[in-house]
Structures are given as C-alpha cells and as structure tokens.
Amino acid sequence: MVVVVVGCSAVGAVLISRTNARSDELSDRIQPARAAVLQVQKSLLDQETGLRGYALTANHSFLQPYTDGVASERVHTRTVRALVSDDPTLLADADAITRAAAAWRRDIAVPVLARVKAGGRLTESGTLMDRSKDRFDGLRSRFATQTRHLDAARDRARARLDHARHVSDIVFLCMLVLFVAAVVALGYLLHAMVGRPLGQLRAASDGVRAGAFRNRIEVGGPSDLRAVGAAVEDMRARLVDxxxxxxxxxxxxxxxxxxxxxxxxxxxxxxxxxxxxxxxxxxxxxxxxxxxxxxxxxxxxxxxxxxxxxxxxxxxxxxxxxxxxxxxxxVGRVHDAWQAVDLESAIERALGNLAMVIEENDVTVVREAVLPEVHGDPTTLAMLWQNLIGNAVKFRSSDRPARIVVGCVREEAEPGTGDGAVWHLSVTDNGIGVAPEFAEKVFIIFQRLHARDEYEGTGIGLALCRKIVEFHGGRIWLEPVPEGGTAIHFHLPAESGAQHHAAELAAGTAALTAPSPTPPPPGAST
Structure with a gap:
C-alpha cells in the first residue's frame, strides 16, 4: 500500500509538472511574444506615419512619433528575441523584420529627414515616399508571416497542453482505480491476516467461556496476534489448572x-x-x-x-x-428459628437471671447506649450476655466496687471491602484483668487461668461466647484495660443476611479442635 501511494504520488507529480510546463509555454512565452510582436509592428507604423507627416509639413512635432517608435521598436524587438530564442523559425522572422526595418530607415527615413532639414519638402507622390510605401508593404508581408508562425506555435502549444491534460486525466483515473484496488486488496489482506484470526480467537474464547475448557486456543496471523493468542491460551491453561x-x-x-x-x-x-x-x-x-x-x-x-x-x-x-x-x-445445631432479636430484651433476660448474684456482690451495670435489634437466635444471644456479665461479676476485684459497662456503636464498612456494617458491642469491667499473653487462650475450651479452689468454673464460658458470636457471623476478642480490668469486644452484623454465613461451620466444631489447655501462672483470670 505504501509503494502504491508513493508511486502514484511520483507519477502525479511528474504529470502535474509537465502540464504546468505546457501551460507556462503558452502563457509565459507564446502569448507575450505575440503581444511584443504587435508592439514592434505598431512602433514601425508610428515611424512611417511620423516620417510621412514631417516630410509633408516640415513640422518637428510630427517627428515625435518617429523618434518614439524607434525606441519602442528596439525595446520590444529585444523582448521578442528573448521569448523566441529557442524557436529558430520565430527567431528568423524577428531578425528579418529587424533587418528590413533598419534598411527602411537607412534607405528612406534618413534621406527624407536630411532633405527636409535642408529646406526641401516632399509630396505624397515623391519618389522617396513611393519607395517608402513599397518597403513598408514588404514589412507588412513579413509581419503577416511572423504572425502566422506565432499562431502556429500557439496552436502547437495548445495542442501539447491539451494532450498533457488528457494524459493526466487518464493517468489520474488509472491511479484512482489502482488506489481503490489497493484499498480492496488491503482490506482483504487485513481480513485474511487479522480479521479471520481474530474471529478464530473470539470463537475459541466463546467456546472456553461456554465451558469447553479443554479446547486449545490456536491463532495464526501476524506475530503480534499470535502473541495475543498465546497469552490467551496461557490464561486458559491456568484456568483449567x-x-x-x-x-x-x-x-x-x-x-x-x-x-x-x-x-x-x-x-x-x-x-x-x-x-x-x-x-x-x-x-x-x-x-x-x-x-x-x-x-x-x-x-x-x-x-x-x-x-x-x-x-x-x-x-x-x-x-x-x-x-x-x-x-x-x-450452639449452632439446636436453636430457635432465626428472627429479629432486640438485644435490650436479651440483656434484660440475662440480668434477670443474674439479679441475685449482682445484688449480693453490689455490682453496678451501666449501659452507655440503647442496644440495637439484630437477626439471630434469641436464646443463645441472651446466653451470650449472661456469660459475659457473669464472667465479669465472678472475676471482680476486691479492692474496688465492681462496675460493668456495656457499650454499643455502629461501624460502617470501608468502601471497596465488600463487608457490611456491624454493631460493635463491648462488656468492660474493672476486675482483676487478664494478662495480654492470655488474651486468645481464654476463648479456648477448658482453658482455665486460675486454680479451681480460687474461682469456680469449667473453663467453657468464654469458649461458648466465642461460638455464639461466630455462629451469628461476628468475631470476639479481649483487650486488657490499662487502669485494671478487662474489655471484651464483639461484632454482630447490622444486616440480617450477613449473619448466616458461618452458622453451620460454627456448630460445635471450632472449639472442640482447640489444643489442650496449658497451666497458667498464678494470679491470672479467665
């Protein structure tokens, strides 16, 4: 395609140059030469007219056309010779007229001027004037010959210009046909080398997308397209693996x-x-x-x-x-039907079950916010509150009045994570606390951080809490309080649909696979 465009451009440039040359020959040489020849003829006629008037009247004012004609003849004769210098015939015509004009001035004009200046006067029928007329008739004959030759040169230039234009039209038409054919051929080549392999690649990709993962993707065509096909084949192979x-x-x-x-x-x-x-x-x-x-x-x-x-x-x-x-x-296997559960009602049930213990130990329970409504099992959620608050009461400190704070705040999911909003709930006490290194172990079944004679219990309470929270699609963790005590935090999904995702997996399996408990150091809590 590039070769065709370059070749057509070169041929077009040559044809345009030839056409311009033919046009320039006609407009810049032949036509100006004709105009200059007419000026030469006019100059000679002015000379003859001025000479005749001066000869008859001896009035010097009649001599001015003669003088101007001589000067104009010389100027336009040089112009004619310059324009027709490459044409011998036209140059010979110009030379013949120049010689005839010079002979007329030498043989007729100069003697007439001398006689009139000497005081003589010539009549229309004088011998010199008769000879002048004969000589000018000869000049007119040469003018006619020169004009005929110029017309012939003009016709030849026009013919060459018309021929150049005709050839240019034919060549440009052929170039147009060739260009259209090249475009069609290029389109066919593109279809054969690119379009068809792309169609094969698309068909193979559609087959893989439809489930034919075992079909290999093989694409021909240019190297770039083959590289794309190889990359797609690599992806298909990885997908199959x-x-x-x-x-x-x-x-x-x-x-x-x-x-x-x-x-x-x-x-x-x-x-x-x-x-x-x-x-x-x-x-x-x-x-x-x-x-x-x-x-x-x-x-x-x-x-x-x-x-x-x-x-x-x-x-x-x-x-x-x-x-x-x-x-x-x-937990997770035997439960009530999932329903909307008001956590306020659930914690009230738990506090009712613990009312005697709370009153006997003078424990203050503070709720910082109104608890929300979630979707879940009301029985296990009440059990969750009862275990967390009961654990805080059990491990209260003897140095200060026991205080338990229940907190709640809604946390929106970060954009782009795909997680939903959650309720961040917490139970914070001012009890004996838990060492940071045991923050995870307290949620393992049978893990006790105290001797049995110090605090009663089976080591199942916080493991049960963890299982309940995970069954509802949340997570639970422990953070020591710097001033003394323990804060147990847990998340529950704010949207009901997110709370079913771990229900079956949490049903009595996670904690049973925990490692055997290790004996804790004295003074730690559970």
Missing part, C-alpha cells in the same frame, strides 16, 4: 462436610448419652452419698463426712460440666 484444583478442593470440602455431618451425628448421640445415661449415675451417686451421710451420720467421723462431701461435690461438678458441654455442643 485452577479449575482442576478448585474441583479437587470442592471434592475435599464435600468429603469434609460429610465427615462433619457424621461427627455432628455422633455428637448428638453423645449429647443424648450425656444428658441421660451419664447424668443418671451421677445423680444416684450424689443421692446415695447424701442418704449415707444422713443414715449413718452418728457413726461417721469428720474424715468420713469429708469424704462424702468430696464425692457429692465431685458428682455435682461433673453434672455442671456435662450440662455446660451439652450447651456448648448445641
């Missing part, structure tokens, strides 16, 4: 889900056994130990009664532990 990995992960997840369902089924069986078969022997042990103490009280010494108390206390603590484990295992 990732799809295979994803399929494998899905199969593994399905197997794990099946294992989880089996484990949950076994856990339900364990819960049934624990609630019936295990607790019944414990109740009998406690009952018969108490009957033994009543019936044989007089025969038992202090050590015997102490042993009976140990047995009864152990049986009761085992019952509490079993009940706590049952509660822990049921």
């Amino acid at each position: 990732e799809l295979e990995e994803s399929t494998g992960r899905e199969e593994l997840l399905a197997d794990q889900a099946e294992e989880l369902r089996r484990s949950n089924s076994e856990l339900e069986q364990f819960a049934y056994v624990a609630s019936h078969d295990l607790q019944e022997p414990l109740r009998k042990v406690a009952s018969f130990c108490q009957l033994l103490e009543k019936r044989y009280a007089e025969k038992l010494d202090d050590r015997g009664r102490q042993y009976i108390d140990f047995a009864v206390d152990g049986a009761k603590r085992m019952q509490v532990l079993i009940n706590d484990l049952l509660t822990f295992s049921r």
